[in-house]
Each structure stands twice: as structure tokens, then as C-alpha cells.
Amino acid sequence: MAAAGTCGTGTRSTGSVVAAASTNNVTSFHRRGPRASGADSGCSRLVSIAGTRPSVRNGQLLVSTGLPALDQLLGGGLAVGTVLLIEEDKYNIYSPLLFKYFLAEGIVSGHALLVASAKEDPADILQKLPAPLIDDSYKKECDEDVCSHKTESDVKMKIAWRYQLLPKMEAGPVSSSRFGHYYDISKRIPQQLIETSKWHGFFLPEKISSTFNVEPCSLTSGYMKLLQFIQNIIYEEGFDGSNPQKKQKNILRIGIQNLGSPLWGDDICCTENCDTSHSLTKFLYILRGLLRTSLSACIITMPTHLIQNKAVIARVTNLSDTVVGLESFIGSEKETNPLYKDYHGLIHIRQIPRLNNLIYDISDVKDLAFKLKKKLFTIEYTLRSYGIRGQKYLLSGHLRKFAVKKKPYLRRLQTLKNIY
Amino acid sequence: MWWVLLSSLRCIHYSPSSHPAPLCVPELGMFPELNNLLNTSPEGAEQGKLTLLCDAKTDGSFLVHHFLSFYLKANCKVCFVALVQSFSHYNIVGQKLGVSLTAARERGQLVVLEGLKSAVDVFFQPQEEPHPLQFLREANAGDLQLLYAFVRDALEPVDGGEAVWRCPVLLVDDLSALLSLGMGPVAVLDFVHYCRATVCREWKGNVVVLVHDSGDAEDEENDVLLNGLSHQSHLILRAEGLATGFCKDVHGQLRILWRRPLQPTAHRDRNLTYQYKIQDKSVSFFAKGMSPAVL
Numbered sequence: 047m048a049a050a051g052t053c054g055t056g057t058r059s060t061g062s063v064v065a066a067a068s069t070n071n072v073t074s075f076h077r078r079g080p081r082a083s084g085a086d087s088g089c090s091r092l093v094s095i096a097g098t099r100p101s102v103r104n105g106q107l108l109v110s111t112g113l114p115a116l117d118q119l120l121g122g123g124l125a126v127g128t129v130l131l132i133e134e135d136k137y138n139i140y141s142p143l144l145f146k147y148f149l150a151e152g153i154v155s156g157h158a159l160l161v162a163s164a165k166e167d168p169a170d171i172l173q174k175l176p177a178p179l180i181d182d183s184y185k186k187e188c189d190e191d192v193c194s195h196k197t198e199s200d201v202k203m204k205i206a207w208r209y210q211l212l213p214k215m216e217a218g219p220v221s222s223s224r225f226g227h228y229y230d231i232s233k234r235i236p237q238q239l240i241e242t243s244k245w246h247g248f249f250l251p252e253k254i255s256s257t258f259n260v261e262p263c264s265l266t267s268g269y270m271k272l273l274q275f276i277q278n279i280i281y282e283e284g285f286d287g288s289n290p291q292k293k294q295k296n297i298l299r300i301g302i303q304n305l306g307s308p309l310w311g312d313d314i315c316c317t318e319n320c321d322t323s324h325s326l327t328k329f330l331y332i333l334r335g336l337l338r339t340s341l342s343a344c345i346i347t348m349p350t351h352l353i354q355n356k357a358v359i360a361r362v363t364n365l366s367d368t369v370v371g372l373e374s375f376i377g378s379e380k381e382t383n384p385l386y387k388d389y390h391g392l393i394h395i396r397q398i399p400r401l402n403n404l405i406y407d408i409s410d411v412k413d414l415a416f417k418l419k420k421k422l423f424t425i426e427y428t429l430r431s432y433g434i435r436g437q438k439y440l441l442s443g444h445l446r447k448f449a450v451k452k453k454p455y456l457r458r459l460q461t462l463k464n465i466y
Numbered sequence: 467m468w469w470v471l472l473s474s475l476r477c478i479h480y481s482p483s484s485h486p487a488p489l490c491v492p493e494l495g496m497f498p499e500l501n502n503l504l505n506t507s508p509e510g511a512e513q514g515k516l517t518l519l520c521d522a523k524t525d526g527s528f529l530v531h532h533f534l535s536f537y538l539k540a541n542c543k544v545c546f547v548a549l550v551q552s553f554s555h556y557n558i559v560g561q562k563l564g565v566s567l568t569a570a571r572e573r574g575q576l577v578v579l580e581g582l583k584s585a586v587d588v589f590f591q592p593q594e595e596p597h598p599l600q601f602l603r604e605a606n607a608g609d610l611q612l613l614y615a616f617v618r619d620a621l622e623p624v625d626g627g628e629a630v631w632r633c634p635v636l637l638v639d640d641l642s643a644l645l646s647l648g649m650g651p652v653a654v655l656d657f658v659h660y661c662r663a664t665v666c667r668e669w670k671g672n673v674v675v676l677v678h679d680s681g682d683a684e685d686e687e688n689d690v691l692l693n694g695l696s697h698q699s700h701l702i703l704r705a706e707g708l709a710t711g712f713c714k715d716v717h718g719q720l721r722i723l724w725r726r727p728l729q730p731t732a733h734r735d736r737n738l739t740y741q742y743k744i745q746d747k748s749v750s751f752f753a754k755g756m757s758p759a760v761l
Contacts, residue, residue, distance in 0.1 A: 264605045327646035335582035338552045357685030361646045402558040404744050
């Protein structure tokens, strides 16, 4: 049954990823991510950088996106040297959360950060990052949830009977050296964590005021300056291997907010045929070139729903490596759909790169929805339509126990039983 | 329970005997099944052809890996314009298919233009010599003359010496990236025309290019490029995603279209469609609806 199958792969991929990697010595540990520092000779040292792990499939170096559930959907994490493009939801409510998770994960793992925005001062963005949940507080979170639904936990499951056999414990955070952490959105990150971290900010209004002698180029000046800034940081801090005296290698996490919006000086969101139509795509191409030749990973949020020219969206998708789209239910007819009652929106994994490989990890289920709870952002499988095989699956990244059901799920279970 | 039976049924079908064994030995690398479908082999590769690779709603890069390893095995001199991925990506996949790109580059069989790395060099530092990607620095997109000059210098047959390599081959991955970088479709078509005239006609070599099909996205420039190339090419390989959506066992559909057959007695414009599934080191092809997972 598909339910049991998915459940099986779920537990396999969370519980024993590390174990699998350690036993699979032939492939994973003898190959290093090729994006790392210039060494084109294909040397096979394992680069041990905090907050990264090699991919089980091809030894590619991965970093966490800050959301363990999203890491799992992307095949273990975000590959170093690639771009994660988040297509913003309509009112830009949920995409900043993913952006903040990425940056917070960088701070907790000790990576260097580069935050670029045209709207908000990077220092302010960093102040608003969510606080990491340490083991006790996360367990308390789960216990609170369990207590409120204790009365229903005795009901035997009739359709999804296999789930009842699953152990009731969850995989929570163990320590700060773990890959992928959980965050509490209602709390701010402690000030000392920000102060001890290394970060660089690019705030467009500040940079654009200084006169800069640059030859005319088809890139808008905002993008041009941002590229210069990024290249400068990568070169000076030695992320591209140019400074061999650096003992400790580190990852640079680049976060660019609202790329393509009019605040960047690009009118791609305003008109269909604009003069600077190639500016954004050229920027992405050169950014990708910078990332491929350095130890860095980048997250970009882009208001693609505002881009008038659909061809540009297709080109932008082709030029990015991983593309995730968020679709919130606010104001759409899906808000009243009973199937989506518990959720705030859908999450679409539009593209996953095939790096160093012919194949790639992709989850079987395409219907994914997200929900913003008081403290957590969770991603769950959902269904588009009821059917004979209709079941509700839950991602093991945020493993809500299958035996613990909320009232609406029980109601749905009852209706499914009636359909049967 | 009936769903337990169904899952056990699924386990039964994975028997190699249900699928015809490929004629080529697996150690040859590339995709032996694709060689069978195309009726070619590294020993008897045709010359003077333009092959168009096209993908719609799916990733057709496996075709690029196939042709790269195919022509390297066929002892041809290859100029690879790799615009979208780094060299090590192609190298690692090539090793799975049985060719070593670094070794080929060292012995002079392979010339690679790494688009991403060169773009960074060109963009941030002014270059003394003209660079094939010089157009990145300019505001108005010009033409691809410098890129053509690069290809010509890379593939020019050495005068006076005996032919070490069988024929020159140009492989471009992919042309749609040039459109994203500000080139007009006419400039790209001109570039392909020049390359065809030199590589295919003059030097009796082959040209293989990949273009993305934007489909619903109404990318007019891309459509102009795609249509123009479709009319010029001898062989079109089109990888499409399935119309019904994502499937775990069938990754897509490959349409093979032979145009301008060289023998006058052959069928005009032969058209074949196969479905495929990409595996770790190979791609398996089967007739529509004959996937091992379904049978």
C-alpha cells in the first residue's frame, strides 16, 4: 500500500541517513563536492565543515535550509554551490519565514552570512531571526500538543492501521552540531548569537548613493553593485580557496530578498516588455558562476507572481538550481476548500537539480501543504481529492505521531469510512 | 488485505527477462539502448549532421551526457561549450558512463569552454584578449562571432599531420542560456549557421545542440530559435515529460525524428516515440505503455 511504502521511506531517510552514509564508504565519503575551493584536480579529502554533511547519493556537500522537512523534500539539504529560489506567495507572508530559517541555520551552524535586501536593513533582518529550539523546549512543545489530544489517542485506527504500530517517539534536536535545527518563531534569536556570528550586509539604498564608476552594462546598477559586493566578500574571505592560509573552511550563506522587485531598480515586475529584461537572468547566471566556484549557498526570494512576462519566469527557473514555490490560501477560493482547512498554503517543489548524477532524489508525493503554527512552520502531505486510496501522510521531519490525531483528521477518517 | 496483495504484486515484475537485453555490452558506456534506437554505434557514427536536442517540461541533460560520451568513445575531437554546469559535473557523470573527461582533455581530444567560470572571469576583470563570452560586459548584445572563433580554433584540423581524430564535433549545452544572457535569437541562429557551415560541411563533422522548449511560457525568442533549428537539423531528439504528470517509473517520453535522410530510398521523416526511465548509470527505453513497472 502506498501509505506503508511512504512511511517506510520516511523513517529510513531520517533515522538512518547518517548510518547509511557511514557504511557506504565506497561512494559518499570518497568524493567531495566539486564546488569547493578551486581544486579542480578532483581531490578526495572529506571536507569537514560544521553544519554540512555529504549527500548519501553522490557525496555532494549539503547544508540545511533551516527546515528539516524541507531538507528532506530536497533530497537531504541544499547543495553547496547552488541557488535555492523561493517563489514568494502573494502577500509575502510566508516566504520571509523560509528566508529567516535559512539565515538562522547559518548562525547556529557558525557559517558566515551575507544578507542583501533593498527593503529592509540587514541588521534589522538579523534581529528578527527565530530562536533555535534546544532539546528540552522542543520536547515540551510536543508534550503540550500530546496532552491536548490525549483523549483521542485511544481510538484505534481502522484504515491507516499500520501507522498505529509506529513508535511514538519523535526525532527531535539532539545538539547544536546536528544537521538541521528547529526554531521557535515566536521568540527572537539571542543577541549574543548574532554578535558572535560573522555577517555582511548589503542594503541597497546605502550602496546606491555612493558614486561608482562602472562601464555601462546591461545589468541594472543595483544588481551590478550586489554582484561586485558578493564577489568581493568571496574573494577577500577566501571562500573560493584564494587564501590558502585559512585553516578553518567555512560556508558562506547568501540571502537575497525580493530579487526582481522594483526596489532593486528592475522594472520586470511592472511591464511586460521592459528594457532591462535580460538584467535579472544575467544576474542569476553570473551569481551561479560565483557560487559554483566557491563554498557558498544562496537563497533568493522572488516575487514571481508579479512578473508580467511568463517567459522570464521560465528562464529564471532554468537558471536556478532548486526552485520552491509557495502558494498561500489567503484570498483564494482554496481558503474555503474543506480539504485545506488546516493549512495555510501549498508548497510546490518545482525543480530539483541533478548534480553530478543522472538521477535525483524526489519525493513521490507532490501534494504538499504548509501550516504556520504559533511556534513552528510545518510541511505536510495532503490530498487533492478523496479516493479509495485516500490517506493522510505526515512527514517524518516534523513527525507528528500518527496515533495522535486532531479532531478534523478524525472527522475525515470517519467520512472516508463512510465512503468505503 | 487487498493493498498488501498489491504491494506484493509490485515486487514481482522486476525481472530482467521481461525486458529485451541490449545488444551492446554494458561496459561500452553511453546508453547502449539509445544507440540501438538511433541505429548508431561509436564505430560507425555518421558525419556532417546537425542534431537537435530538445526538452519540454523535463530535464533533457541526459542526452547531452550520452552524446558527449558517445563521441569521445568514437574517437572524435570534441569541442564542448558547457554553459550551464561546471566541468566537474559532466566529468563525474561521464565517469559513470565510462569516459574520463579530464583524461580526454589532457590528451587534446576534448576542448571545454566552462561558461560559468569564464563568465565570472570576464565580468569582473577586463580581459586583454578577446574572450568568447565578451558580450557579457557589453550593454547591447552584439553577436557570437568571438564564440564562433573559439570553436573554429578548437576544432580546426591540424594541417600536414595524419588525422588523429575521426571528425570534429561541436556540442553546446545549452543554447537557451545564450538567450537569457541577452543574445537575440537571430544572433544565436547565425552562430549555429556558421558552425554548421564550417564544422559540418567543410570539415565533415557533427554539431549537437540542446535547446529548451518553453511550452506554455510563450517565450517567443526561444520559439524562433527552436523552430529555426528544427528546420535545419537532421535528427531531433525531444525529451518530454509525461502529459499526465509525474511518474516514478516512467520519467518521460523521447521522440526521435529523422529528417533529411541521407539515402534517398529511406523513409521520409521517420518518427519514433519511446518512454524512458533514467537510472543511476544508464537509461532504459521501452515502447509506450510497456514499462516494466506496468507489465
